[in-house]
Amino acid sequence: MSVLSKLHSSLDKRAAQFSRVYATHRPLVQRGLTVGFVLYVFLATYQGLAARPASRKGREAKDVSEREGRTAHVAVDAVFYRRLGVILRIVIPSIRSKEALLLIMHSSLLIFRTAISLYVAALDGKIVASLVRGQSLEFLLNIARWLLVAIPATWTNSWLSYVQNKLAIAYRTRLTREVLKQYLGEESEGPDGKVYYKLSNLDDRIQNPDQMITHDIQHFSANLAAIYANLAKPVLDVILYNYQLAQNVGAEGLVVLTILIQCSAALLRAATPPFGTYTAQSAALAGSLRHTHSRLVEFAEEVAFFGGEEAERQIIEKEFVALVRHEEKVMNQKWWYGCAEEGIVKWLWGSFGLVVCAIPVFFKLPGISNIDLGSRTEGFVTNRRLLLSSSDAMGRVMYSYKDLAELAGYTARVSLLFDTMSDVRQGKFEKALVSSAMQGDNSQIMRSRGQVLEVEDIQFENVPIVTPNGDILLRSLTFSVKSGEHLLIVGPNGAGKSSLFRILGGLWPVYGGIVRKPPASNFILIPQRPYLSLGTLRDQVIYPHSQEQMATRGISDAELLAVLAVVGMDGVVEREGGWDVAREWREALSGGDQQKIAWARLFYHKPKYAILDEATSLVPLDMEGKMMEHATALGITLLTVSHRPSLWKYHSTILQFDGQGGYVFTKLDAEKRLLLQEEKQEMEAKLLEVPKMKSRLAELRLVADARITKAQW
Numbered sequence: 024m025s026v027l028s029k030l031h032s033s034l035d036k037r038a039a040q041f042s043r044v045y046a047t048h049r050p051l052v053q054r055g056l057t058v059g060f061v062l063y064v065f066l067a068t069y070q071g072l073a074a075r076p077a078s079r080k081g082r083e084a085k086d087v088s089e090r091e092g093r094t095a096h097v098a099v100d101a102v103f104y105r106r107l108g109v110i111l112r113i114v115i116p117s118i119r120s121k122e123a124l125l126l127i128m129h130s131s132l133l134i135f136r137t138a139i140s141l142y143v144a145a146l147d148g149k150i151v152a153s154l155v156r157g158q159s160l161e162f163l164l165n166i167a168r169w170l171l172v173a174i175p176a177t178w179t180n181s182w183l184s185y186v187q188n189k190l191a192i193a194y195r196t197r198l199t200r201e202v203l204k205q206y207l208g209e210e211s212e213g214p215d216g217k218v219y220y221k222l223s224n225l226d227d228r229i230q231n232p233d234q235m236i237t238h239d240i241q242h243f244s245a246n247l248a249a250i251y252a253n254l255a256k257p258v259l260d261v262i263l264y265n266y267q268l269a270q271n272v273g274a275e276g277l278v279v280l281t282i283l284i285q286c287s288a289a290l291l292r293a294a295t296p297p298f299g300t301y302t303a304q305s306a307a308l309a310g311s312l313r314h315t316h317s318r319l320v321e322f323a324e325e326v327a328f329f330g331g332e333e334a335e336r337q338i339i340e341k342e343f344v345a346l347v348r349h350e351e352k353v354m355n356q357k358w359w360y361g362c363a364e365e366g367i368v369k370w371l372w373g374s375f376g377l378v379v380c381a382i383p384v385f386f387k388l389p390g391i392s393n394i395d396l397g398s399r400t401e402g403f404v405t406n407r408r409l410l411l412s413s414s415d416a417m418g419r420v421m422y423s424y425k426d427l428a429e430l431a432g433y434t435a436r437v438s439l440l441f442d443t444m445s446d447v448r449q450g451k452f453e454k455a456l457v458s459s460a461m462q463g464d465n466s467q468i469m470r471s472r473g474q475v476l477e478v479e480d481i482q483f484e485n486v487p488i489v490t491p492n493g494d495i496l497l498r499s500l501t502f503s504v505k506s507g508e509h510l511l512i513v514g515p516n517g518a519g520k521s522s523l524f525r526i527l528g529g530l531w532p533v534y535g536g537i538v539r540k541p542p543a544s545n546f547i548l549i550p551q552r553p554y555l556s557l558g559t560l561r562d563q564v565i566y567p568h569s570q571e572q573m574a575t576r577g578i579s580d581a582e583l584l585a586v587l588a589v590v591g592m593d594g595v596v597e598r599e600g601g602w603d604v605a606r607e608w609r610e611a612l613s614g615g616d617q618q619k620i621a622w623a624r625l626f627y628h629k630p631k632y633a634i635l636d637e638a639t640s641l642v643p644l645d646m647e648g649k650m651m652e653h654a655t656a657l658g659i660t661l662l663t664v665s666h667r668p669s670l671w672k673y674h675s676t677i678l679q680f681d682g683q684g685g686y687v688f689t690k691l692d693a694e695k696r697l698l699l700q701e702e703k704q705e706m707e708a709k710l711l712e713v714p715k716m717k718s719r720l721a722e723l724r725l726v727a728d729a730r731i732t733k734a735q736w
């Protein structure tokens with residue numbers, strides 16, 4: 024016997040010995056491998072979802088933040104989980120909440136559906152086996168079972184999508200309510216309120232809050248509701264299907280299969296583009312495009328008069344092209360990613376699966392006695408179905424990473440909204456400042472804060488007027504207004520007249536000194552272009568009251584008509600078809616009529632103070648006088664900005680800005696001021712005549728010189 028054949032026989036002996044030992048201990052090995060497999064699936068899922076460095080994704084995410092003015096990144100990482108945690112506490116406030124119950128219901132349905140799938144896999148195998156064996160009765164019985172199981176199966180699927188949609192709506196409702204609570208904070212919240220104003224005027228971080236509150240919250244909620252099904256269910260499926268498969272084909276093949284699948288999955292994952300960042304970018308670009316369109320709708324008349332169609336088209340097109348380019352980039356990425364994904368998940372993993380299913384056909388597995396053709400076919404069909412479901416579930420775990428990345432994008436947007444609102448409520452604003460705001464004295468003023476005290480009268484003590492971008496309009500302003508002492512405010516454009524009102528209304532922060540003033544509810548503002556709400560004609564006059572509040576105050580429609588009569592607008596009720604007609608009042612009423620409605624609103628509310636910012640610029644002089652007299656007769660103290668001298672006589676003090684950072688606050692003697700004004704106008708008129716007179720004089724001189732010369736001749 025040669026050395027080679029000796030070696031061969033000794034190897035044979037050892038192999039036989041090993042397979043004997045292995046066969047004896049196989050049940051134990053199987054159990055160990057199965058437990059190991061389950062642990063592995065959990066670990067792999069955890070690792071797949073756990074925080075990861077944001078490298079490339081972080082870099083690309085900067086694009087989003089630049090548009091939103093903030094350095095936040097979008098990736099499936101620790102930041103994402105922290106943000107999601109905060110939002111989850113809002114959408115699922117307690118274990119007894121409706122949302123928690125819906126989640127439990129959703130989970131039960133998911134488990135039930137998997138159980139049905141397992142049953143169907145086995146039944147499928149049995150049907151084919153009975154066919155191969157030619158057992159007609161068995162075949163019919165199995166078909167009956169198939170039809171029976173179809174009832175709960177279809178029922179479960181419908182319920183699943185129903186509960187998932189319900190969850191999405193419930194999340195959206197919770198989030199929207201919470202956002203609106205903060206965004207339109209009650210006036211009683213004092214300086215913390217008016218977030219909707221501060222967000223767009225005092226802070227740069229959010230360009231389109233409307234888009235965030237509507238579109239982004241909706242997508243976030245839908246994604247969050249789906250991610251649970253897309254993640255929890257496939258993980259559960261992978262474990263259950265594979266457990267069942269391990270029983271049928273042996274755990275060894277499955278372990279090899281899992282290793283191969285995980286290696287290819289890791290490769291695919293490494294190549295996954297940053298879809299989360301793309302989602303956030305898409306949302307920001309879509310918001311920007313919508314904003315340009317809504318601006319055009321808002322200023323349609325102005326644009327039409329200017330013939331600005333070409334300019335507007337260019338602006339809109341620029342936004343549109345940016346969005347389309349981005350969508351195309353994402354589409355291209357999705358195209359190649361989709362190819363790679365399908366090739367790996369469907370075809371490569373499918374071939375691995377077929378090989379695994381074939382194991383019991385080609386190898387005799389201890390404990391599994393597939394002898395006849397029927398049993399072999401039954402085993403193959405069942406295993407193949409299990410495998411298809413398992414690889415489908417595995418694929419969904421893979422896809423869910425993409426979903427998770429998308430959810431991260433929306434989470435970033437929603438949490439940016441919450442974070443910014445929270446900062447704004449605490450008076451922390453992020454805005455691009457003018458360069459002077461960063462220097463010495465100016466930056467000192469910007470850093471400090473003044474005091475706001477609630478008292479009966481208005482008193483400003485050394486208060487600087489600073490615009491949100493750090494421009495200091497006035498370093499220190501001191502003046503006071505007592506009840507009944509009407510104040511006239513004058514000065515050149517941009518001097519800070521309206522800004523003073525913004526401080527009074529609590530819209531702008533007080534950077535220094537002391538502001539004493541009554542609560543904001545004691546003021547009513549009438550600007551040059553008054554605000555008209557969506558609603559009925561009655562709503563315009565009583566805004567922001569509701570009809571119920573009007574009834575509580577004991578005011579009837581007839582009394583409201585009397586209020587309109589003061590401003591000569593009582594005819595409008597009949598003309599427009601009654602109090603309850605709703606219309607776009609900005610279009611239905613002329614500019615002057617809109618101002619008169621705003622004055623009627625003032626007479627309805629009778630506040631302590633009225634802020635009139637060029638509030639009579641569009642009404643005739645006689646009506647202006649009537650309205651001013653009625654307001655003072657009602658005991659309303661007026662703070663008026665106007666360039667019309669006709670209004671001077673209604674005021675007792677004057678605050679005059681010079682537009683260079685200086686001001687004068689003094690008693691106003693309207694008569695004297697009018698006389699001076701008249702004298703000034705007369706002199707100005709005379710001065711205008713001077714050049715004309717000079718040229719006439721020159722002409723006369725020429726004529727006179729000519730006559731003298733002629734006489735001499």
Ligand SMILES: Nc1ncnc2c1ncn2[C@@H]1O[C@H](COP(=O)(O)OP(=O)(O)OP(=O)(O)O)[C@@H](O)[C@H]1O
Nearest residue numbers: 224225490491492515516517518519520521522523
């Ligand atoms: N939200 C804002 N953010 C930044 N700057 C602002 C803001 N609102 C106003 N400003 C700036 O504050 C300055 C003063 O504006 P303000 O409206 O108080 O002027 P004004 O005296 O009322 O002028 P006008 O007579 O033209 O109405 C202007 O330069 C304006 O650009």
